[in-house]
Amino acid sequence: MSLRAASIKNTSSDDEKAHPESGRGVVEPYYPDVEDPLEENEVFKKTHDGVDFRTVGWPRASVIFLKVIFATGVLSIPTAMYSLGAVGGALSVIGWGALNTYTAMVQGNFRNAHPGCHSIADMAAVLGGTVLRELVGALFLIAYILCAGSGILGVSIGLNALSTHAACTVWWSLIATVVIAATASVRKFHQIGWLTWAGFTSIFIAVFIVVVAVTTLDRPAAAPQTGDYELGYYVIAHPTFIAGITASATIFVSSAGTSAFLPVISEMRNPRDYNKALFVCMAIVNAAYLSFSLIVYKWCGQWVASPSLGSAGPTIKKVSYGIGLIGLIVSACLYLHVAAKYLFVRILRNSPHLQKNTAVHWITWLSCTCGLASISFILAEAIPIFNYLLALTGSICFAPLAIALPGFLWLYDHGSYRKGHLGQKLIYYAHCFLPLLGLFLCVGGTYGTVQLIINAYADKEIGSAFSCADNSGST
Template sequence: MSSLGAIGGALSVLGWGMLNTYTAMVQGDFRNNHRHCHSIADMAQEVGGWVTKEIAGGLFIIAYVLCSGSGIVGVSIGLNALSTHAACTVWWAFLATMVVSGTASVRKFHQIGWLTWAGFISIFAAVLIVVIAVTTRDRPAAAPATGEYDLGFYAVAHPSFAAGMVATCTIFVSSAGTSAFLPVISEMKNPRDFRKALFLCMSLVTAAYLAFSLVVYRWCGQWTVKMVAYGVGLVGLIVSACLYLHVAAKYCFVRVLRRTRHLQENTITHWVTWLGLTFGLGALSFVLAMAIPIFQYLIALTGSICFAPLAVSLLGWLWIYDHKFWYQGTALQQAVFWFHAFLIPLGLFILVGGTYGVVEEIIQAYADGTIGSAFSCADNTGST
């Protein structure tokens, strides 16, 4: 919001929310039309062969490892805020990694599924605390205590290309992880009900994101606050990182042990592979979190490198694969066809432009001291 302004930010939240909802609907329809497709990689193979499958699978793993890394950064910020930076940030992040990796090592998703409710309540309560708290103060807590100050609230902002792309990718990725919905379809009593669940979920996410972000931006502007709500939200941050890591590890696990007895049996190979993947990918998440220790940049990088091709470009391709004859149909069908064709270069533009923007912002952050160094012990809350 602070980069795009209230109007630009609100339009971005609504626009990406609606587009990601629609592309998720395309995923669900494609999966129901091709029942042998159980993941986004399977869909990529259906339309482009094994090379496309490997690319999509790699992007899927990278995306959820980066998401897990952003969760580790969030937990380290929370622990720093609650303890007033009582220990080195790297140690807090390492502790978070151990907890996240250990929790993600529970094999069956349904065994940790109940954590999603605890995580949802935790995060939602934490955000509500912040939203309510900021409206009761005369000025933001991070602003100068006395004298005049610039709130930094703008209806329309004029960011640089790099800052604008980082902000856009950050908003985009908030609702772009719809590829994780696909395994759920197989477990539904009636897969045709996927749209109902999708619309309910995405409506709540988009409405909450829009309302909460506008309220916080209106009352805090450019001044970030030290979230006293971290005590409430810490559970949600851990759970979200755990789920992302579990999804990535499970995909790799199935790929490695597919067509072997070790996939289902409790053999030594089974457990060594599973724990090696959860803790190995957890270690990778930790390294990425400490190399790019700013939450927003990790999130934006996830959106540009991974979810732009997976949730935008590939989805245009999937739709065209099932509706290729619309190219020669009525005027309306041709217009719809070209809309989906446009999604392919749109995703590629976000991939290139967003990655460029994140790299530029990271370089600038290192240059101006916002990021001290990789694996720095410095406080990452900006409050001490």
């Protein structure tokens, strides 16, 4: 290779390598002449014909991962802090964040060891065959339909806040659903990469504005503005089981959507770069969660809003929602896209229509996005409290997907550790604990969240389903 060619190769960005015929100066062949054995079982093939889905580099993958899990968590954790206290909340953020990072690494390593897997459901099939695949696939779909519903709810709250409830909330939710379905219908993760940059930047700035603004107030915006009041800030809190498990499930789910990373691996140019993207994403996310939530809780206590963008008063609420609206839309778009992509691949896998621009290809894809968006809209209107919707998602779906199943995946690939030396045996039995932890959070978290939802309906904290009432607290 000439010095000029080597220079071009070394200075090209990993995320900007293009098709060799595009004339962008990349000397390294995009489609190698020698077939990589690990590529043979990949769901999406590198191809000159039809739709090439394999175009995502690891820097872009890290931003997609960031946007998948950042928005909803940073908006809900400060409320959970009130139940757990500053110390308990901080330890919960750190503990769940570390565990979710590790189990995400387990999932990615398993997927790359079994490259025929496109989703967590395919990985479950390796463990337990068709029955387990169908069960896990259903949980995966339900999880991201609920997450998309929380995104629709968040966007409707933002539109209500910006307009001071100028229209029925159901109409705002419907508008949000249409926009989210349209953006999610873009077929490739690479093509929505610029949206993830814009979405992450917008929600980060919006939350940062709120964090700074709450420190300038004499008392929380939602607290009584005259007379004595109870802030509700506790270093160590003593919650009931129901309040504690629901708050813990809310913090857990804030970084538990790692099963959404797996379909992205199938669209990466080099799936073995997955861990780079994962570690960059989770380091940023958990640092932001811990710092932002502790500051908002310290200054707002029990008066923190849900979502937390409304915690600094009506003016800052409009500003933060105006800036963060793009981020809320992109989050819901990614949740819907992940769910639709799973269903799309499941229907057309091993079919020539999977990577061909045929009528069957487009009808199937648009049916998946629009159909799942409709279900998300219905669920968002049926459970119109942001935190409860997230906690329910974490308990029912992500506890099995992000804790229990990764434990079984590790045990499947490392069965020899059970008969190895002492250190390997300890590691083996430590992983046996993961399915038990997932079961506890699934049962306990679901019980606690459902009970709180029942109580909220009884106390009139939640209006009726498909209610036109303002959900942003602006009126």
